[in-house]
Each structure stands twice: as structure tokens, then as C-alpha cells.
Amino acid sequence: MSDLLSLSSITPRSWQGYAALALLAGAILLWPLVDAAPGYGVAIAALIFLLLLLAIEADNFTPAIGVVLLFLGAHGAAWLLLAGITGNEGTARASFYLLLAAAWLLAWRCVTVLSALRPTSRWAATALRLIIPTIFGAWILIIWEAVTRGAGIPFILLPPPSAIGVRIANSLPVLAADVRQTIFKAVIFGYVVGSGAGFLAAIAADRVPFLRRGLLPIGNMVSALPIIGVAPIMVMWFGFDWQSKAAVVIIMTFFPMLVNTVAGLAASGHMERDLMRTYASSYWQTLFKLRLPAAAPFIFNALKINSTLALIGAIVAEFFGTPVVGMGFRISTEVGRMNIDMVWAEIAVAALAGSVFYGVVALFERAVTFWHPSVRGG
Amino acid sequence: MTGTSPAVVSASKLGLTFQTSDGPVQALSNVDLTIGKGEFVSFIGPSGCGKTTLLRVIADLEKPTSGTISVNGMTPEQARQCRAYGYVFQAAALYPWRTIERNVALPLEIMGLSKAEQAARIKRTLDLVNLGGFEQKYPWQLSGGMQQRASIARALAFDADLLLMDEPFGALDEIVRDHLNQQLLELWERTNKTICFVTHSIPEAVYLSTRIIVMSPRPGRVSDVIESTLPKQRPLDIRETPEFLAIAARVRDGLRAGHSYED
Numbered sequence: 001m002s003d004l005l006s007l008s009s010i011t012p013r014s015w016q017g018y019a020a021l022a023l024l025a026g027a028i029l030l031w032p033l034v035d036a037a038p039g040y041g042v043a044i045a046a047l048i049f050l051l052l053l054l055a056i057e058a059d060n061f062t063p064a065i066g067v068v069l070l071f072l073g074a075h076g077a078a079w080l081l082l083a084g085i086t087g088n089e090g091t092a093r094a095s096f097y098l099l100l101a102a103a104w105l106l107a108w109r110c111v112t113v114l115s116a117l118r119p120t121s122r123w124a125a126t127a128l129r130l131i132i133p134t135i136f137g138a139w140i141l142i143i144w145e146a147v148t149r150g151a152g153i154p155f156i157l158l159p160p161p162s163a164i165g166v167r168i169a170n171s172l173p174v175l176a177a178d179v180r181q182t183i184f185k186a187v188i189f190g191y192v193v194g195s196g197a198g199f200l201a202a203i204a205a206d207r208v209p210f211l212r213r214g215l216l217p218i219g220n221m222v223s224a225l226p227i228i229g230v231a232p233i234m235v236m237w238f239g240f241d242w243q244s245k246a247a248v249v250i251i252m253t254f255f256p257m258l259v260n261t262v263a264g265l266a267a268s269g270h271m272e273r274d275l276m277r278t279y280a281s282s283y284w285q286t287l288f289k290l291r292l293p294a295a296a297p298f299i300f301n302a303l304k305i306n307s308t309l310a311l312i313g314a315i316v317a318e319f320f321g322t323p324v325v326g327m328g329f330r331i332s333t334e335v336g337r338m339n340i341d342m343v344w345a346e347i348a349v350a351a352l353a354g355s356v357f358y359g360v361v362a363l364f365e366r367a368v369t370f371w372h373p374s375v376r377g378g
Numbered sequence: 379m380t381g382t383s384p385a386v387v388s389a390s391k392l393g394l395t396f397q398t399s400d401g402p403v404q405a406l407s408n409v410d411l412t413i414g415k416g417e418f419v420s421f422i423g424p425s426g427c428g429k430t431t432l433l434r435v436i437a438d439l440e441k442p443t444s445g446t447i448s449v450n451g452m453t454p455e456q457a458r459q460c461r462a463y464g465y466v467f468q469a470a471a472l473y474p475w476r477t478i479e480r481n482v483a484l485p486l487e488i489m490g491l492s493k494a495e496q497a498a499r500i501k502r503t504l505d506l507v508n509l510g511g512f513e514q515k516y517p518w519q520l521s522g523g524m525q526q527r528a529s530i531a532r533a534l535a536f537d538a539d540l541l542l543m544d545e546p547f548g549a550l551d552e553i554v555r556d557h558l559n560q561q562l563l564e565l566w567e568r569t570n571k572t573i574c575f576v577t578h579s580i581p582e583a584v585y586l587s588t589r590i591i592v593m594s595p596r597p598g599r600v601s602d603v604i605e606s607t608l609p610k611q612r613p614l615d616i617r618e619t620p621e622f623l624a625i626a627a628r629v630r631d632g633l634r635a636g637h638s639y640e641d
Binding site for chain 2: 269271272274275276277278279280281285289290293296369370371372376
């Protein structure tokens with residue numbers, strides 16, 4: 001093979017490059033890639049080798065060209081490997097995984113080079129901040145896809161991400177209805193009411209000493225209630241529709257907000273409070289002008305914790321009775337019908353929605369607590 | 379001096395005992411004090427001599443446990459409710475979420491002044507401390523000296539006649555400190571305020587004050603009172619004159635007498 005000849009002239013510059021070269025040699029020794037009859041065409045196999053060698057050689061170019069070669073080589077080879085497994089599912093041999101590992105190592109090298117870049121323009125820095133985690137996430141999917149299809153893992157145990165993607169694309173109306181029911185009704189309502197109530201309770205506890213002694217232990221106890229015990233009771237109280245799920249979310253989000261706000265209200269310094277005293281400032285003036293702004297980082301912590309708690313609470317609560325729509329309902333029924341790809345589709349949508357929810361809260365946090373050392377950086 | 383003008387602060391037999399877990403600690407004992415209008419009085423002494431505590435008692439941030447004290451002829455609490463004094467702390471204590479302008483506006487907002495009145499006073503006091511042009515900056519964008527100047531502007535903004543300053547320049551380097559001392563003297567002369575100034579620096583106390591009150595610890599008490607004979611106009615190089623050095627020597631003697639190192 002012509003590739004074998006060129007192996008001698010390739011000079012890697014990183015340990016990932018050397019390791020990838022060794023893996024390539026191993027792949028040739030353990031040839032072929034799959035056991036099945038059609039297998040990989042010689043041209044495709046040669047192209048995979050060429051792309052990987054190109055990526056190994058990339059470090060000998062300038063960083064800008066090198067990183068492009070690394071990216072194209074590693075991901076082109078991965079793409080060809082995944083495309084070729086179609087029709088050969090479950091027959092992959094060690095050679096297939098060695099090539100995959102080589103491509104993964106080169107993608108690692110690509111991210112290392114990218115991380116070391118210090119772009120001068122603002123949008124290049126932003127693009128870089130997005131590209132690096134994207135490559136990282138893409139490789140989780142690539143390895144997942146390659147292992148499930150290469151080893152022929154049963155669909156029920158773990159479907160490949162491509163099948164989940166197809167299921168999402170084909171079930172958009174159902175998924176949209178579930179998101180509307182679970183997130184836009186139960187989660188948002190419960191989150192706003194639960195966090196709001198926790199906040200107001202914290203202020204009340206701060207203002208009235210006996211509440212501080214009475215309310216905090218009770219709030220603590222409520223937060224310790226097991227959600228799978230509370231959810232069926234809420235369904236009995238508030239019915240099958242989203243109101244009972246919102247009630248569960250309220251119970252789950254109340255306490256983190258209460259505790260964090262109470263801690264935040266104690267966060268302002270002695271000197272700052274003495275200053276307000278020298279102005280003969282009233283309780284409410286001190287609260288609004290000093291203590292609440294100082295508590296903002298704590299309050300936003302609670303809002304971020306609650307954004308994920310609310311989603312978990314609403315989905316789990318739907319397991320205990322719901323109309324025939326909702327993310328938790330869908331997961332529980334589709335598991336029973338062995339439609340695991342639909343379960344994974346709901347999981348993916350929930351993860352996406354949770355990340356967006358969290359991201360929006362984090363953006364608000366940056367805007368409001370711009371003055372805090374953790375945000376302004378120093 | 380004190381006989382001709384009405385007393386702004388007058389204390390007699392003032393004492394304060396803190397109850398701590400290690401038993402009572404006598405922070406102030408038997409302090410007699412009269413401060414007249416327009417005076418610049420420094421309190422000097424080693425740490426633990428009660429100079430900050432005394433200032434906090436005047437400001438009604440601590441309650442005395444014995445003796446009497448009046449501020450502007452009222453109890454300290456009434457004086458605080460009337461916003462009779464501006465207080466400058468050891469650190470600037472500016473609120474990081476407010477710009478310099480909004481920080482100076484803080485006491486004015488609390489006192490319910492109109493927007494137009496607030497704007498006029500902010501401009502006037504920021505000019506007074508030479509911070510014009512920094513209105514829109516946030517405190518963390520300014521140097522330590524500028525932050526402390528902004529906090530002085532905040533204490534001046536509502537025009538109280540009494541200014542209480544607790545080691546305001548203690549955390550600053552000597553060059554900045556000299557500069558701010560000079561500016562403070564100019565400001566005092568222009569505004570004719572009464573200033574109580576806590577410090578542990580002898581040159582600072584002698585340079586600034588019309589009267590220096592030397593304090594000593596365990597229990598905190600007044601050990602000497604020194605009237606300054608320096609003229610009101612004080613350029614920085616007055617600190618090399620024999621008159622200045624003589625006063626400084628007397629303060630040092632007073633500190634040494636009140637603080638026996640033998641024990």
C-alpha cells in the first residue's frame with residue numbers, strides 16, 4: 001500500500017501525533033476494519049489513512065493552516081468511518097476502533113492548538129469560545145455513534161445518536177406539545193411562584209425575628225420531603241393537569257431561594273451598615289439600597305439552582321398522573337412501549353431546555369451583578 | 379478657643395465597658411472632652427486606646443455605659459437622627475454597584491432631596507474633592523486615594539457641620555496621604571466645619587490639628603491635650619520647622635508616658 005511508504009516521512013510534533021501514528025500502524029496489522037462481506041472499499045480506507053496522516057503532519061505548518069488540517073483530517077476520517085459502518089453494523093474489528101481512537105487523538109490535538117490561540121479580534125475570540133466546546137461535544141456523539149453501531153449494541157439498551165436525531169425530527173409536533181405542557185405551564189409558573197415566595201419569606205424572616213426561628217426549620221423540613229411522596233398527593237389535591245406539577249415545583253424551589261436570600265441579606269459588611277446608620281436610614285431604605293444589592297449574587301445562585309430543580313420536579317411529577325401530554329408522561333409511556341429513541345429524544349429536549357433556561361438566568365446575573373469581582377474579573 | 383464658641387461635642391466622665399466572653403473590657407474610662415465649633419481635633423494613640431470607640435460614641439454607633447455626652451446640645455442618638463455629622467470610615471466603603479455620582483447621592487436619596495438639588499450637591503462636593511469628571515466611574519475603577527476622596531465627598535454632600543473621620547488615610551501610601559492631608563486642610567478652611575480625626579500618625583496629627591488629644595490604652599483614657607500653635611495656613615514644608623517638631627516631640631512624649639513598655 002502506498003500509505004505504508006509515506007509513513008516513514010511523517011514527523012509528528014505532539015504526543016497525540018505519535019500515538020495516532022502508532023494506532024495507524026496497529027490498524028494495518030489488525031486489518032481489515034470489519035468482518036462483514038462488503039466491508040470498506042479500498043479507496044475509502046486509503047482516504048481515511050491519508051486524512052489521518054495529513055492531520056498528524058499538520059503541526060509542521062503554521063498554526064492557522066495546521067489547525068484547519070487537523071480539524072479536516074480528524075473529522076473527515078471520523079465521518080468516513082461512520083459512513084462506512086452502514087450495512088456492516090455489529091462487525092467492527094479492533095482496527096476500526098484504533099482508527100477511531102487515532103482520529104479522536106488528533107481532534108484532541110486540534111482543541112489543544114485552538115486553546116493556545118490568542119486571537120486579537122473580539123468576534124474571533126467569541127467564535128473560539130464556541131468552537132472548542134462544540135468539538136468536545138461532537139466527539140461524545142461521534143464515539144457514541146461509532147461504538148453503538150460498530151459493536152451492534154441493541155437498540156433498547158442504547159440507540160445511536162443519529163437514530164435519536166431522526167426521531168426528534170419526525171416527532172417535532174409531539175415534542176413541542178410536551179414542552180408547552182411541561183415547561184411553559186408547570187415549570188415557569190412553579191419557578192416564578194416558588195422562587196418569589198422563597199424570596200418574600202426570607203424578607204419576612206429577616207424583618208420578624210420569631211419567623212426566623214420558626215420558618216427556617218420548617219422550610220428545611222419541606223425541602224427534605226421526598227418528591228415522589230409529595231407528587232401523588234399534589235395530583236390528588238390539584239388534579240391531573242399542570243397545576244399539580246407546578247405545586248411540586250413550588251415546593252422544590254421555595255427552600256433554596258429562602259436559604260440563599262437569608263444568607264445574602266447577612267452578606268453586607270459592617271462598615272456599609274454602619275454607614276446607613278449614620279444617615280439614620282430606615283429599615284426599608286437600608287434593605288433596598290444596601291442589603292438587597294449585596295444579596296444579589298446569592299439570589300442569583302438560588303435562581304440558577306432552581307432552574308434545574310424546577311425541570312426535574314415537573315418531569316418526575318408527571319409520572320404520577322397527567323393528561324396525555326407532557327415530557328414526564330411521554331418518557332414513562334414510551335419506556336413501556338420500548339420506544340427508547342423517543343425517551344432519548346425527550347431527554348435531549350429536556351437537556352436543551354434546561355441549558356437554555358440556565359443560560360438565560362446566567363445572562364441576567366451578569367447584567368445585574370456586573371459589579372461583583374467574579375463577574376468583572378478581579 | 380473653646381470658651382468663645384458653643385460646644386459641638388461635650389463629654390464628661392464618659393466610660394464604655396464591652397462585655398466579651400473573656401470578661402469585661404474597659405474601652406473608655408473617665409473621658410472629659412469639649413470640642414468647639416470650627417476646631418480640627420485629632421485623637422492619637424496606640425491601637426486599643428479607644429480612639430475609634432470614642433468617635434463611634436460621638437456618632438451613636440456605640441452606647442456609653444457611664445457618663446454623659448452631647449452632640450450639638452442633643453444626645454448622640456438625636457444628633458444622628460438629625461443627620462448632624464458625616465462619618466468617614468477607615469475604608470472607603472463605596473457601594474460597588476453604584477457609580478461615584480450615585481454613591482455621593484446615597485445620603486441625599488435617603489434624606490429625600492429633589493433630583494435637581496441632588497445634582498447640584500453632587501457636582502459641588504465632587505469638585506470640592508477634585509473628582510470632577512469621574513462621576514460615571516465605578517469605585518473599583520478608581521485608585522485607593524480617589525476612592526477615599528469619593529467617600530469624603532459622600533460625607534460632605536449633605537452639609538453636616540461636623541465631620542468624623544476614622545483613620546481615613548491609614549490604608550494609603552505616604553505620598554497620597556500628604557496630598558490628601560493638604561486637600562483636607564484646604565477643605566476645612568473653606569467650609570469651616572468641625573472635624574474630629576482619628577489617626578495613629580504623629581506628623582499627620584500635628585500637621586492637621588488645632589488640638590491633639592493623646593490617648594492611652596487599658597483602660598482607654600485621655601492622657602494629654604496639646605493645643606497647636608501652628609498658624610492656620612500650613613504648607614507641607616511647615617513640617618520641617620522647629621515649632622512643628624516641638625509639638626511632635628510633645629505628642630511623642632505624651633504617647634510614651636501613657637504607654638509603658640516595661641510591663
